[in-house]
Amino acid sequence: MLATPLERITLEPKSTATTCVIWLHGLGDSGAGFAPIVPMLGLPENHSIRFIFPHAPEQAVTINQGAVMRSWYDIKSMDLHNRADMTGVLTSEKRVQALIQEQIDSGIPAKNIVLAGFSQGGVLSLFTGLRFEQSLAGILALSCYLPTADTLPEQCSAANANTPILQNHGTHDGVVPISAGKIANDLLNAAKYNVTWQSYPMEHSVLPEQLADISAWLQARLLA
Template identity: 30%
Template sequence: MSTSTIRKYSASVIFFHGSGDTGQNLLEWVRFLLGRDFNLAHVKIIYPTAPMQKYTPLNGQLSTVWFDRRSVNIAALESKKSMSQCYDIVHQLIQNEVDHGIPLNRIIVGGFSMGGALALHTCYHLNTGLAGVFAHSSFLNRKSVVYESLENQKAPTNTLPELLMLHGERDTLVPLEWGLETFESLQKLGIVGTFTPLKNTLHELKKRSLLDLEDWILKKLPPLSMDISNKL
């Protein structure tokens, strides 16, 4: 194998967008706020797009959403059928990275709003062997299957992926209280992490939160010796 075919990345981040958005729009949002891409040369950032499907909160109109919801409310019940369908997409995204030589413990999943909820399902219900999870402006329903999975978790809680949650203090679509309740519920089930309230922030990404996220990813997925040698 020639040196030109050496794998460029040693880690991956899958960043799920919010409801009604696309992966490309999320990428452009990040670039607009930072004035650049994430400064993580050894990490592949993946921005997938959700399938177009009927979304109940929009009176059944078609939208790019990861799963359907009865309503945008922490007290609503999850649609297990819709969730199970999006799990297939998640499994394939993760398997694609594994097939390209990225181990599970070098993969982080995260997302904004609905994408953050999907990331929490991914990391604590589908695959607890990942490197970490972040959720920005997100929440889990009170009777989420994620809590059920963690209650039945046989692995030691100190082996579960670390969590980073960020949430705007002025978010009116997904109130800060929903995010905090989700974080505290996960903490009670053994999840270790950080909840960061964002001042003067609505339901949105901010440059400051993206910089914090960038730092956190770098701590969880530091360059390996092969990444450093490839730069020399």
């Protein structure tokens, strides 16, 4: 059993929520880092999407000289093959699974839930979404990689074999090289996943143009 549920910021729609986006932040950030984007998505005023921005627990991060910060898992090295602490990834996966289950228990089915994330949060959204045992509405993976380096995660679920996946990456990303994102994309394509790749002329960040594209993708998944 996990100790306490993830703390989070929840933004409710004006109407009753029938769909949900769970958005995971990057290393050293918090749910407050991405919550302000919701008005920027230009969604219809009467949309029914609940947005949840959970906070990762605080822990020491090896590549940052052991400094304690919000992190979904320890990052041990900048080398793609040794970057992610898989014990931490699996622990956070359970926390995110529990958060998805909360939404299911509240009456929003998995098929109406998008799992999204940026950077380290994108790693976790991709990993968790591929392995989740109920079909999700979509997986949004921004400026990230697979924690399993140049292989797909073990025990990928058939439930999400056809789930739409949107990968975004900056062409000038100096934190997570675009090559790492492309490795993940190539693996997903080779395995016949329903994946879309879009790159933008940016660093390790998010652009207004990109948010417009994300908004269209979310609306097609959750409001169509």
